[in-house]
Amino acid sequence: MRRLAGAAGLKDAVVVNTCAVTNEAVRTARQNIRRARRARPDARIIVTGCAAQTAPDDFASMAEVDAVIGNQEKLTPQEWRKLADDPSPDDNDAPTIRVNNIMSVRETAGHLIDGYGDRARAFLQIQNGCDHRCTFCIIPFGRGNSRSVPVRVAVEQAQRLTAAGHHEIVLTGVDMTSYGADLEGAPTLGALVAAILDQVPALARLRLSSVDGAEIDAELFERITGDSRVAPYLHLSLQSGDNMILKRMKRRHTREQAIELCHNLRARRGDIAFGADIIAGFPTETEDMFARSLNIIDEAGLQYLHVFPFSPRKGTPAALMPQLPRTIVKERAARLRAKAADAQHGFLDSLVGREETAIMESGGRARLGNFASVKVTNSDAVAIGAACQLRLTAREGDVLIGEAI
Ligand code: SF4
Secondary structure (H helix, E strand, O other): OHHHHHHHOOOOEEEEEEOOOOHHHHHHHHHHHHHHHHHOOOOEEEEEEHHHHHOHHHHHOOOOOOEEEOOOHHHOHHHHHHHHHOOOOOOOOOOEEEOOOHHHOOOOOOOOOOOOOOOOEEEEEOEEOOOOOOOOOOHHHHHOOOEEOOHHHHHHHHHHHHHOOOOEEEEEOOOHHHOOOOOOOOOOHHHHHHHHHHHOOOOOEEEEOOEOHHHOOHHHHHHHHHOOOEOOEEEEEEEOOOHHHHHHOOOOOOHHHHHHHHHHHHHHOOOOEEEEEEEEOOOOOOHHHHHHHHHHHHHHOOOEEEEEEOOOOOOOHHHHOOOOOHHHHHHHHHHHHHHHHHHHHHHHHHHOOOEEEEEEOOOOEEEEOOOOEEEEOOHHHOOOOOEEEEEEEEEEOOEEEEEEO
């Protein structure tokens, strides 16, 4: 967006890219818009992203907002040219709204990029949208149906990012394990990962963002467990540890399958770490059901948890189910976070004393393949983005302390 707006000659504008995943995310977006207006009274405020896509009128009715554009529009040069050509908005003008029907969008990745400045990790979007309809989730209404970037295009992009100096590429998507179903020949995510690893030999580390454990194909399993260039870390879209709640969420895995997947992966690759998203306080969740979400941390061996207190998103089936009191939702989220912190700290403690390869990030931090963050005591000795060998000496809260050797 920055590049497109710059190329179109748009000046003095603030673009707010919103998230719709929870009510809290939408509230924060509105707060940021008000803050941007106070900081830049004369700038044009343009709002886009999933919250704008799903509720354009809510943002257009804010006095601070000059334009609302959709998730497809924000990626087209024409849209930014139109915004740049708009005459300076008058305080009395109604905001511009250009948000199309996202369900009609069939293409993705008009916005592949050449690099990410001095960021150590580059993100490569290989898929967008989602054909599933989990009962709590608003995302398909913000992103549209599933669509994939062709293997050849993704490989070329990985080659460019690697040539630009990125040692680590993170593959991203809304529902990555659905990758390829819409492409000719229906290549799987495993086939794409294999193509990138084989055709971009200079790439040091390939990382996958969140995956749906129910849909890991055989080739993907082989590459994760058998290729050391794939980061030994998998983030699972788990959501609950209880089968009845998983059913009410319309998820496609059971508790037992998730635990088995973690065990099978760990049996083949001992250094692998797991993260997971879990929702606390989904409608109808009893204390027993919640206890199963708590104890799946130990049973599956999870190290990093993203805990979401359940947030009823308007327009989703779960918003119409019997809700739990907010105090219970918050209290369960806090218990999950406390248990997750113990699991993470135990895992980090087990790494102290070891020597590990890491990639240097900004702010004196480095990242291990297993996603552990390390504060590097002699970080001046290592360039941002470079691979380095660290001796891990201690843990401080959620980070390890290490020395480049
Ligand atoms: S698979 Fe993921 S993105 Fe798709 S509806 Fe379910 S939670 Fe939302």
